[in-house]
């Protein structure tokens with residue numbers, strides 16, 4: 406899947422061109438000269454364990470990494486906190502409502518599709534709802550921490566390792 410790259414200036418609609426500025430190749434508007442800075446996208450994920458310490462995963466129904474398992478999560482939207490985003494994505498993807506118990510960690514990851522993503526992970530306790538595939542996933546399942554499938558994203562693997570250390574699992 407090709408990486409998405411902006412072609413037009415978001416302020417004036419002018420064509421963007423690559424220029425070497427401030428020590429880096431950047432996109433600059435040919436009309437208004439604004440530099441189009443590229444920043445990593447912030448995302449939030451939910452690490453949900455059931456009473457048997459099994460971890461909730463979703464099977465991705467969309468690209469990138471369609472057909473692979475990952476933690477429920479997604480991009481943080483304007484006006485919401487990282488915690489709120491993790492809870493919202495959890496509900497949208499798995500139909501589970503939860504409450505945030507602790508911050509697990511935060512990792513930066515290069516993404517072929519999005520450029521760079523910063524992923525915040527939270528341990529969330531399920532409060533209500535039965536696990537059911539919602540948006541963007543085909544299937545949801547609680548996996549034993551000792552027998553997890555390969556996760557789609559490096560940052561998710563690191564978050565799971567950090568969670569296991571924090572809980573001595």
Ligand SMILES: [Zn+2]
Nearest residue numbers: 414417434437
């Ligand atoms: Zn412009």
